[in-house]
Amino acid sequence: xxxxxxxxxxxxxxxxxxxxxxxxxxxxxxxxxxxxxxxxxxxxxxxxxxxxxxxxxxxxxxxxxxxxxxxxxxxxxxxxxxxxxxxxxxxxxxxxxxxxxxxxxxxxxxxxxxxxxxxxxxxxxxxxxxxxxxxxxxxxxxxxxxxxxxxxxxxxxxxxxxxxxxxxxxxxxxxxxxxxxxxxxxxxxxxxxxxxxxxxxxxxxxxxxxxxxxxxxxxxxxxxxxxxxxxxxxxxxxxxxxxxxxxxxxxxxxxxxxxxxxxxxxxxxxxxxxxxxxxxxxxxxxxxxxxxxxxxxxxxxxxxxxxxxxxxxxxxxxxxxxxxxxxxxxxxxxxxxxxxxxxxxxxxxxxxxxxxxxxxxxxxxxxxxxxxxxxxxxxxxxxxxxxxxxxxxxxxxxxxxxxxxxxxxxxxxxxxxxxxxxxxxxx
Numbered sequence: 001x002x003x004x005x006x007x008x009x010x011x012x013x014x015x016x017x018x019x020x021x022x023x024x025x026x027x028x029x030x031x032x033x034x035x036x037x038x039x040x041x042x043x044x045x046x047x048x049x050x051x052x053x054x055x056x057x058x059x060x061x062x063x064x065x066x067x068x069x070x071x072x073x074x075x076x077x078x079x080x081x082x083x084x085x086x087x088x089x090x091x092x093x094x095x096x097x098x099x100x101x102x103x104x105x106x107x108x109x110x111x112x113x114x115x116x117x118x119x120x121x122x123x124x125x126x127x128x129x130x131x132x133x134x135x136x137x138x139x140x141x142x143x144x145x146x147x148x149x150x151x152x153x154x155x156x157x158x159x160x161x162x163x164x165x166x167x168x169x170x171x172x173x174x175x176x177x178x179x180x181x182x183x184x185x186x187x188x189x190x191x192x193x194x195x196x197x198x199x200x201x202x203x204x205x206x207x208x209x210x211x212x213x214x215x216x217x218x219x220x221x222x223x224x225x226x227x228x229x230x231x232x233x234x235x236x237x238x239x240x241x242x243x244x245x246x247x248x249x250x251x252x253x254x255x256x257x258x259x260x261x262x263x264x265x266x267x268x269x270x271x272x273x274x275x276x277x278x279x280x281x282x283x284x285x286x287x288x289x290x291x292x293x294x295x296x297x298x299x300x301x302x303x304x305x306x307x308x309x310x311x312x313x314x315x316x317x318x319x320x321x322x323x324x325x326x327x328x329x330x331x332x333x334x335x336x337x338x339x340x341x342x343x344x345x346x347x348x349x350x351x352x353x354x355x356x357x358x359x360x361x362x363x364x365x366x367x368x369x370x371x372x373x374x375x376x377x378x379x380x381x382x383x384x385x386x387x388x389x390x391x392x393x394x395x396x397x398x399x400x401x402x403x404x405x406x407x408x409x410x411x412x413x414x415x416x417x418x419x420x421x422x423x424x425x426x427x
Contacts, residue, residue, distance in 0.1 A: 023142040025176075026091050036426040037085020044104075044420040046073040049113055051414040052400075066343050072115040073105040076163035085138045086370065097148070101129065101163045112160045117196045130192065132167060142175040148199075151309065153184060154237045154257075155227035156209045159278030162194040166310060169199055170207075180215040184225075189416060191309060192193035202307050205230040205268070217271050219243040231265035233272050239314070255280040258315050261304055269307060274299040276325055278316035280333075287327050287342035291353075293333040295324055302326045317355050320397040323413050324357040326405075329369070331357035347381040362404055369408070371401035393419040 087090025170188030360369025406426025
């Protein structure tokens, strides 16, 4: 990609000319208090899994007490404060958060699907909370942030699929000095789990990341990212996204994602040698969108992630339950979306998709692994009034696999979730 061929000097020259032509974010700062924001997100999440083959197929000791069924219901409250930057050449600010969850319903025999931390007897904790913050500095259009933060890089991404998000601890630099180009670099030394309040629930050693995203045109963009997770693995990622407008209210979109991951140092995540890519083509016409996707894994292992954040898998077939990322796996997806605003119901949308995967390699002499998953989702967001932005979301997944895939990845199950969110903008 062209952006990767630019020299450091060329970048500096371009940044300098860009600053002469356009006002920077820091020069337009109104002040520490004046540009601050304070938001509250309330999220209630009900989640159950019905393991169709019973508890005997589950591997962890607490799960075997569930009699083949898991169920958790809780409320999460997030307080997120972001200050503005002080005025001057170098702006200074702070971010702070408080994350709390309350158990509304579960039991010793039903807990363990990622909502709550558990005590030594396998019982879900009634409450958990975490507070944290970060200091930030801005020069022109470049921001350096150090402390606790939520990160969304393809090679280091905190997960937000349960009541509370993961939170990373470290340093992140984000630069937007050149129009259309975003550069990132960071070093992280800890990342919390969604089910715990400890700063380093994933026992991260050290993760160093770099990345660049560039908009070549209004409809064509790309990105390259890399990470080095000490004693675990090294990872490279590339993305290309192209949007082709057709007739009125019609467009084609192509999205390509690819990772290459190799083990590193003490190999704490095991022997890893994996290449995986996905290509999705989406046709939008009016209120409808039809998507077809193919994903393919190769090498001597499955794709590896988790210690670098539970969201570090930007692939088309990473869906509600499965990621379709096993060794040598090939998977196909068909998906349909509809936005009901064009039919007089703004805020209401539906999605359904089906993914099937095969050719999974579990070693010589074993059967080929196969899996499939069907998802259905509906969401409604209130558009006006006192409850504006209150949303209701239903997510359903039916997952099935053959015996070798069940034994090595996960049990056949029906996964059902109800998510209610109410965001409040205080400042």
